[in-house]
Amino acid sequence: MKEAKWYKKLTDNRVRCDLCNHRCVISDGKRGLCGVRENKSGILYSLVYGKVVASHIDPIEKKPLFHYLPGSYSFSISTVGCNFRCSHCQNSDISQMPVDQNRIIGQDVSPEQIVNLAEKNDCESISYTYTEPTVFMEYAVDIAKLAKEKGIKNVFVTNGYMTEEVLKDVYPYMDAANVDLKGFTEEHYRNICGARLKPVLNSIILMKQLGVWVEITTLIIPTVNDSEEK
Ligand code: SF4
CATH class of the missing domain: 3.20.20.70 (Aldolase class I)
Structure with a gap:
């Protein structure tokens, strides 16, 4: 697991992933559409790094x-x-x-x-x-x-x-x-x-x-x- 490089922090511990054009807005504890990027306490992580x-x-x-x-x-x-x-x-x-x-x-x-x-x-x-x-x-x-x-x-x-x-x-x-x-x-x-x-x-x-x-x-x-x- 590694912190994602391309994302923006939003209010209420939400984040917007800017890696692909879905630009998922992800609530705390949730994952984006791809299922491999997770918001943990307002920080977006790649779950597949390495x-x-x-x-x-x-x-x-x-x-x-x-x-x-x-x-x-x-x-x-x-x-x-x-x-x-x-x-x-x-x-x-x-x-x-x-x-x-x-x-x-x-x-x-x-x-x-x-x-x-x-x-x-x-x-x-x-x-x-x-x-x-x-x-x-x-x-x-x-x-x-x-x-x-x-x-x-x-x-x-x-x-x-x-x-x-x-x-x-x-x-x-x-x-x-x-x-x-x-x-x-x-x-x-x-x-x-x-x-x-x-x-x-x-x-x-x-x-x-x-x-x-x-x-x-x-x-x-x-x-x-x-x-x-x-
Ligand atoms: S589908 Fe995955 S890579 Fe694309 S914006 Fe959503 S979380 Fe990021």
Whole structure:
């Protein structure tokens, strides 16, 4: 558990989390929509800092990034938790665990240990992936800073729902991003993901402006987001 970096204190021990565009207002003792950030006596904490639930050495093409360090391996990690509720999520067992099961699990691994493992396994990058890296951003950035010092690149596989201020803070440590653009209408985002399209589009534009290497993935769901109009 670690104090969150991006939040504002409000009256009556409430806080507003500014990590993602849900901007949850959280009362004392409660958690945000993602289920991994908790207000304890007016201080917001990340409950997943350092708690690794999945780690693998993946080809970078599996992220998928097809034009960034092709042929290389990426040390890939995640914690539990997500700020979306996509009904087609492939990793819902870990992404939705905090909300669906009220459980937060993971092995304690320090940022130093992650970078050492990436080095030892000849990985040219570290990927923050599998669930949604925005919800473990404090941990990801601490790892990314150390990785950068060692010449290891940092890749975020993300839904792009982080706030503008977070992106402006973390982009020096975000070498590449694969943004999952899940559909092309606000209705799709509202009904399928429990979120909004516009902030995602804004993030993609801002990432490009900030010099992040961006690739976009869209999962085609037959009859849902594959019509000519969409
Ligand atoms: S990161 Fe979690 S707590 Fe923070 S605004 Fe997003 S959903 Fe809410």
